[in-house]
Amino acid sequence: MCYELIDISGDVGIKAYGKDCGDAWVNAGIGMYSLITDLEKIEEKKTLDIKIKSDSPEGLLVKYLNELIFHFDTYNFIGRRIDVISFSDVSIRARVHGEEFDPGLHEQRLLLKAATYHNIKIVKGDDVCEVEVIFDI
C-alpha cells in the first residue's frame, strides 16, 4: 500500500509515499478517496481533468486535494485511479478515473470537509517523496 491512515483525536489524515512527488500526490489522492468509500467497488466509467497552480508545494497539495473533495461533494465524482499529465512543485495537471458515487450502492465512510495545512509534511529524498495531510471531517 502506498498510503496509510494517520489517526488523530478529532480528525483523520493520510500519509502517502511515491518514487517522486507526482507519485506521492497520486497516492495521497487515492488514499483520500479510500477514506470516503471502499474503492474496490468503484469502477472507471468517467474521467475528471484537473489543473491546479499554487505558490508553494504545500499550497499545491492542499489545493489539489480540495479540488478532488469539491468534485466529490458537488457532483459525487469519486476516483480510483489518477494519471499525472504534468507536475512541478507548484502546478499539477492530472486525469482522474472513476464514477459517480451512489450512496445506495457504495459504502459511505467519511465525509471530508477539507484538506488542511495542519501538520502538513512534504519530505523529498533522492528517489522517494513522502507527504502527510490532515482532513477536517
Next chain:
Amino acid sequence: MSFEKLRRIDENRLEVPKGYKPGMRTNGIIFADSVLETGLESGCIDQVANVATLPGIVGSSLAMPDIHTGYGFPIGGVAAFDLDDGIISPGGVGYDINCGVRLLRSDLKRDEVTPKMKDLIDVLYNEIPAGVGSKGKIRLGPESERKLLIKGARWAVEEGYGTTTDLERIESNGCMEGADPGLISAKAYERGRAQQGTLGSGNHFIEVQYIDEIYDEKTANALGLFKDHVTVMIHTGSRGFGHQVCTDFLEVMASAIRKYKIELPDRELACAPFRSQEAEDYLAAMRAAANYAWANRQCLMHWAREAFISFFKVSPGLLGMGLVYDVAHNIAKIEEHMINGKKRKLVVHRKGATRAFPPGHLELPDIYRHLGQPVIIPGDMGRASFVLIGTEKGMHETFSSACHGAGRVLSRHEAIRRAKGRSIRRELEDKGIFVRSAGREILAEEMPEAYKNVSNVVDVVHNAGIARKVARLRPMGVVKG
C-alpha cells in the same frame, strides 16, 4: 525561550501563562477541573497559546471545558479582537461555518413515544436526507441561492418551511445582516446547490429525547421544558457551502498574511487585519454561510415536525412542537463587551463555543430577554444533553460564551478498534435508544465512549458560573449521517 507550566487559578480554571510560548501577547485560560485537566492534549494547549500571539487580542485566549485539538484555533476556543488593531481569522470559525444546534420542545410525554420509538426513528431517517454523498430534496437555482444567503432562516419560512414565530427563537433571528452573495465563489455556489436541507455526516444528528431532570424550574417552564416531555435536537451546519467558503478564504488569508506581514506560529491561523478588504470580504461571505446554515436547520426542523405530525396523527396544536432556541457554535460576531469598565466593540470568534448572553441583553428577543439566552449543549448519543442559560458572570469572564458539546477523547480509528466485535446499535438499544445511520462505521466512530462525559463538561461551565444548568435531556432515538 522560557516555558512556563500551566497554573491552576481555581477549581474550574487553568492559566496558560504568557511565558508558555514565545510571542504570546496575553495569557490563556482553559476552563477545566482536575478531572478534565488529566485528559488535556498538549496540542490543544499549544493552540490556546498560539491564539494568544495574534495581533489585537483583547482579554485572554479562552478555551471551554470541551476543548480538543483543532486547526489553528482549538475546538472550544473563544477569542476577541479589537476592531482597529485586531484581526479576523477563518480558522477561528472553522470549516463548518455556523455549525450549531436547535432544540424543539413538545407536549408529547415519554411514555407515549417510547413504545413507538423504533418506527419513529425509521420515519425520521427516511424524511431527513443524511449521510455521505446524499443530496437533499431542495434544488437551488442561482437566484434562490442568492436570496437564501441574504435571508437565512427567513428564506426557509418564506418557502413554506416553518413559521415566522420560529425566527425570533434563533440566534440573530436566523439571519446575519451584511451577507454579500457577490463575494461567494462559483465553487461554493455549486457545492451548496443540492445540500440545502441535508444533515451531513460525522457528528451531525437529529435526536429524539426526553427531559429527565430539571435544575431550574422557573427558567425551564418559561422555555416550555417540563419533566418527561419529549424534545428533538438537530445538530448540523452550512454543509459543503460553508466548507468551500472557508477553503476559499484560507487562500485569501494566506496572501493577506504576506501582504500585511503578520507572523504566525501556524498556517491555519491565517488572518487579515480587521480593517482590511480581505477581512471585510471574509466577514460578508462568512455571514452568507451562516445564513445558509440557519436555513438548513430550519428546513430540517420543518420536516422533523411534519414527520411527527403525520406519525402521531395529531394536530400541530396538540403536539405543541415549538422551537426553543437555535444556537451557532462556529462563528465570528461583532459584539459590545465591557473591557476595564469601558464598552468596546470587538470581533468575537467562537469555534466550538456557544454564545451565552445574560438576562437583559439587548440582542436577545423579547420573549427571552428577562431570562437570558438559552444555551443548547448536545452530548453523545448514549448519555445526555443539556439546556443552560446565560449569566452575568459569563459576560465578564468569557465574552458571554460557554461550551458547545462534550468534546472527543478517542480518535475515530481508536473508537472503531474498541467497537470491534461489539454491536453499538444493540448496546444502545439495550439502553432503550434506537439509532439509524447511513454509514456502516459511523456508530462505532460516534459511540458514547468516544466523547468526554458531557455532564463533567457542563458542570465546569455551571460551577464556573459562565452559564447555568436548566435541564438535562436523555436520548431515546438518533438519526446519524
